Amino acid sequence: MTIKRVLTLALAAAAANFFSPVLAEELATCGQATYYPTEYTCHNDKTLCPTQYSLPTKPCAGSGGCYPPEQFSCGEDGVLRTLPSATSPFTLTVWGVRSAYRNQTVRACGGYLAIGANARQCHACTAAGGTNCGVxxxxxVFLTDGRMASAVPGHQYWYINPRDGLLAYTPALAPSALPPAANSTQVGWNATTPITYPTVPNQEFAGLNVKIHENGFFVWDKEGAMSHWWFACLVTLPGGGVSTARSWRIYAPVIPDKRDCELVKIVAKAQVDERAGVYKYV
Structure with a gap:
């Protein structure tokens, strides 16, 4: 068998494996129409609405189209209204086209926020000083005033690094480095000037510009330009192969041409018990 023949068969097998999930999916019916269930959702056996980044959309009769329920609600009058801002503690989940991004819980470890089977959850607590670690x-867990749901003195804050868009969090900050107290009506904390993280020289962190919908999208607001998109960027840990020891870190689209990244959406699941958090994220 010639090398050309071997390559042809290998490419054919690879193509078959790549397309087999789509070809294997059976068509469903919605009224008089047929559709792929991974691409559309059928409502009342008559209306098809597309699935966007693995999130189904819903019909709103008054608007004449479909809408993402993570961004809007459809009133009885048929008018779309933006969801209210979140007011309670929340967790974050990431959604995307690839299965690796679907309903993935954001985890905190090492100052980073990441998703994936190898994205670790790192926390610590000691009973020194009478701390009851059992609670x-x-x-x-995140709070709408910019804090992480941790009880360590000095608190910890989540933020977007202005240089590369990394969604991250601080360790406990010294009192002199704490941002201004958040206004009770404020969504996210906004430092009037960058703050210096005390243990990393010359490292500045900007305040947050984030819109958090109640049980809806977690949106980056850059000077009034709302972006519903984030990047999930692949990180392979030292010693990890292509399919091992991988996670995806989350970035706001500050840099538009990041490598090994795909666009995703983030949903805030609100009304979480703050005590579901930890004493300290490490």
Whole structure:
């Protein structure tokens, strides 16, 4: 068998494996129409609405189209209204076209926020000083005033690094480095000037510009230009192969041409018990 023949068969096999999930999917019916269930959702056996980044959309009769329920609600009058801002603690989940991004819980470890099977959840607590470590759980929980749901003195804050868009969090900050107290009506904390993280020389962190919908999209607001998109960027840990020891870090689209990244959406699941957080994220 010639090398050309071997390559032809290999490419054919690869193509078959790549397309087999799509070809294997059976068509469903919605009224008089047929559709692929991974691409559309059928409502009342008559209306098809597209699935966007693995999130189904819904019909709104008054608007004449479909809408993402993570951004809008459809009133009885048929008018679309933007969801209210979140007011309670929340967790974050990432959604995307690839299965690796679907309903993936954002986890905190090492100052980074990431998703994936190898995205670790790192926290610590000691009983020194009478701390009752038993009252804390181990979820990555966020507060709308910019804090992480941690109880360590000085608090910890989530933020977007202005240089590369990395969604990250601080360790406990010294009192002199704390941002101004958040206004009770404010969504996210906004430092009037960058703050210096005390243990990393010359490292500045900007305030947040984030819109958080109640049980809806987690949106980056750059000077009034709302972006519903984020990047999930592949990180292979030292010693990890192509399919091992990988996670995806989350970035706001500050840099538009990041490598090994794909666009995703982030949903805030609100009304989470703050005590589901930890004593300290490490």
């Amino acid at each position: 804390y759980r181990n979820q990555t």
